[in-house]
Amino acid sequence: MPATDDLAVVRKPLPHDSAPRHVTGSAAYIDDIREPAGTLHLAPGYAPIARGRITGLDLEAVRAFPGVVAVLTADDIPGANDVSPKLIGDDPALAVDEVRFYGQVVFVVVANTRDIARRAAKKAKFTTVAEPPVIDLADAVDTVLPEYSFGRGDIEGALAAAPLKLEASFRIGGQEHFYLEGQIAMAVPGEAGEMFVYSSTQHPSEVQHLVAHALHVPSSAVTVEIRRMGGGFGGKESQASQWAVLAALAAWKTGRPCKMRLDRDDDMIMTGKRHDFRVDYRVGASPEGLLEVVDVALNARCGHSEDLSMGVVDRTMFHSDNSYFYPSCRVLTRRLRTNTVSNTAFRGFGGPQGMTFAERMMDHVAYTLGKDPLEIRKANFYQGDRDHTPYGMKVEDNLLQPLVAQLEASSDYWARREAITAFNAESRILKKGLALTPVKFGISFTLMMLNQAGALLHLYRDGSLNLNHGGTEMGQGLFLKVAQVVAEEFGVDMGKVAITATRTDKVPNTSPTAASSGTDLNAMAALNACNIIKDRLYTFIEEKWQVRRNQVSFRDNQVIIGNHVMSLAELANAAYVERVQLSAAGFYKTPKIAWNRDKAEGRPFFYFAYGASCSEVTIDTMTGEMKVDRVDVLHDVGKSLNPAIDIGQIEGGFVQGMGWLTTEELVWDKQGRLRTHAPSTYKIPAASDIPEHFRVELFQSEGPREDTIFKSKAVGEPPLMLGISVFCAITNAIASLKPGVMPALDAPATPEAILRAVRGMTAA
Incomplete structure (x- = not known):
């Protein structure tokens, strides 16, 4: 990779490679392919x-x-x-x-x-x-996989000794x-x-x-x-x-x-959905709200078959801590079989459900103690020697404190908290809520064998490049990012890099494009292919012109060889004449990671991506209606490969997470028929649900300590969990009705769910 301060294509906010074809209707999807x-x-x-x-x-x-x-x-x-x-x-x-x-x-x-x-x-x-049929989690007895747990410490002893003891159950819905x-x-x-x-x-x-x-x-x-x-x-x-x-x-x-x-x-x-959960938890804490022990049972509806429930629910466990240190803990999962479609992967792959539990628990501690939830969250962050997750991995790249502190200031959190408190004191029916929640998301497949990728790269005699890799493009800009890396390495404009369809006869044995690892894996494989071809060219240059490779550079659509300048096409043609191979198969496997599920030990993630969001809402306690008034997001993508693409992913991920926790409700009847099977009955967020003030910024850092592609970080899944701040803000608005009491709010927080929680507060 070239010096990171001398980049021509990477880190530039280039538009999606198919954007013009998307808006003109010429981007061919499978139903657009001319039928034989x-x-x-x-x-x-x-x-x-x-x-x-x-x-x-x-x-x-x-x-x-x-x-x-x-x-x-x-x-x-x-x-x-x-x-x-x-x-x-x-x-x-x-x-x-x-x-x-x-x-x-x-x-x-x-x-x-x-x-x-x-x-x-x-x-x-x-x-x-x-x-x-067995439809509801409460009726499920059979499991698709055995119970599984990990943790540390004496749970019962720690609970008995804890000054503050809390327990509760709540539901987290699925998502289409x-x-x-x-x-x-x-x-x-x-x-x-x-x-x-x-x-x-x-x-x-x-x-x-x-x-x-x-x-x-x-x-x-x-x-x-x-x-x-x-x-x-x-x-x-x-x-x-x-x-x-x-x-x-x-x-x-x-x-x-x-x-x-x-x-x-x-x-x-x-087709399968996001897994829905019933979460049962017990927590022990100090009078100041510092966690001492966490005991949680995560009961997942898996549907009629296993599908991907092992990996999905394992990741729920991995993220049941979110950003918080649990001195003693037990994380138990039950993967329940029901007579519903088999649930499957969904953006975040179980992580959002685990994080929703963690944030619900933080709110529970805060409201019981009469403290602001942000104070409790910050007090329990990973920091100092409180740096090991429940599964034993050390958090070495911790950005929680500086990132949250920056958003706390830029969102004007404390002044708005005072204003909201004053508003709620005067408003009988409308209540406002505010929440700032963090995200710490592990990046890698937890099934170790999937952390590999291949790429095939051809350099043609006219200086153009043909790129193929095992990743798939679903609108997230993966192809563009990988092509940017190739263009950067050969010092050419993006127009010189042909992006081709993913095909199993070009790059075999590929991993799914999932786990937010698409760019991390495939761009590294493409970089490896670039380096193989360039290494052959360097050797050719040394033999033909007696110029050492440290005096050769590829930039500005030229190849500078000592004091001589030529186009990439001229170099490629000269190399072809001398029978230099100009095609390479690149490969990459993620280093340093390992996970022994039987022993529940290892390092399942290469690094963590961080973020935080601050959301303000207004609820109507008479109707249950809710409006998001303002959202401020600060997210960590390391040194972004493409800021425009990354900001778009953050915005979309936030809205999808917000929809999951507010409007998107799956309903089956007693006969096992899905009743929310069309846009008329299943409600995703619309443009009118997005607040006018929706500010997204990238957290500026030196990038991860690990050797990622151009020091960037994954962006596909982590932003979805930023939407949890909306759910917590709704909880905060309901909590204003009766200080000292935790609202019994299930997700999604539909108007009906909000009304049930409001009635619970007023009746308590």
Whole structure:
């Protein structure tokens, strides 16, 4: 990497590489790809129950429907009938006999048009024996994985000795991904049994793996490509596989290209959500509010299968401390099986739920003691020798105190606190609340093998570069950032770097684009490829011109070789003539990390990203309505690779987190049917929900102590947890009704939830 104070492309606020095509409609998503001649379309069919047995299935009317080409069931799958991550074996592509949630796919219709396929699917006649479904966490007994815990100290002894003892339970709701582009895949059969699959997926290699197993062919016979997704947010990490497998199965059976695009209602019914939790906790603290012991049980609704619940709920545990030191603690998790769709990855991957608990607990201590919650938060920050997490990792790069202090001053927190106290004293119905909450988020996959990435880079004779890597673009600007690194390394303008679609036949064995590690991993792999090619060029230059490499620089679209200047094209052509290889496969694996889950020890994260947000709200205690009045955010991204992209990610992450905790409510009825399965019943934040004062700033630092790409930090997931400040501000407004009492507020804080909490305060 060049000297960090002499950068031409990196750290510049460049626009998203596809921005003009996004706004003009020319950015091609999978549904925009010109369909090959003879393309068929798929639609799913499912039983009208959430739990029970299928004793009869009559598909004759479906097959006879005009325009239907085939109807496929599990009997048509030549290989593994399983779309679970890592082939766990508990999630069939097409259900057989047993139904475990409402919307579980039993058959697919293959027809000349999508409309025909959907209409035909409704003609199926099921005979079933229904059983009462287990929907609510309170009714769940079975688990998808064994209980798991870690911690330290004598919990019961510390609780008995603590001057202040508190305990409570509350709910944290799930969240629908609501990506703009729904689940979609198109499969095109090859001439010798190969299968080419376009899939809107964050994990092309897993789609390749599962398609190959389903068709009983080697992975080398399956190629998966994705140029861009219209959003993913974790919902296309494991959940995209089923639709790709079914499209490939239909293509294999019919010998024709096949496409499967889910209807929005079906998408919401059939795909997993953020895990919802019931949190039960006990806490012991000093009279000053300093934590002495924390005992928390995190009960997660996982749905009917395991999916990614091991990693998601483990990360909930890892972030149940957020920014606070727990002298003695036990963090216990139960992963409960229910007759609902299997919950899955969602931006933050369980971390937001853990942090919401930590901030709820800080509020509980503060309101009980009659103190401002910010005082309690700051007193319990990691600092000094209070620097080890509940899982034993030392916090070495702590930015909590300077970052929070800066936001505390820039948001004018204490003056506003006084003004809000005065307002609440005079206002009988409307109440204001204010909260400043921190974020400490660990960066790395906690499944160690995923912390690796590859890249393929070609330098052509005209000086242009072709870049491919294992990361996927879902609107977050990953491709642009990685291309900026390549352009910087070769000293060329961005127009010289071609950004190409992610393909499993170019870069194999890729990790999912998740865990906020997309840029950290793939940009480092691309940098490695740059260095390999440049090293060959340096050697060539030394031999041809007798100029040492420390006298060579790539900048300003030129290559400066001692006192001689040439274009990159001239150098590349000269190297080609001398048979120098101008292509390289780069690779990177994250150093220093390790995690032994059985022993609950190690260093699961390469570094931590930090942030803080200050939110002010007004609630109506008569209706439960809530308005966000002001938001101030200060976030740590190290030395940003692209400030414009990073600020956009912070803004979007905050709003998504705010929506999860305020308006986005998932509701199932007693029959196990999702009732909030469309925009008419499921409410994401709208433009009118964003306050006029919404200030986002990047925290200025020297970057992480670790060797990250150009000293930057991840930005994908950490900002989502900044939205917790809105939930805490609502709690603060309700708490003003009765000093000394903690409001019983569940998330999301919908008007109904706010009213319940208000009534609880006035009745107490």
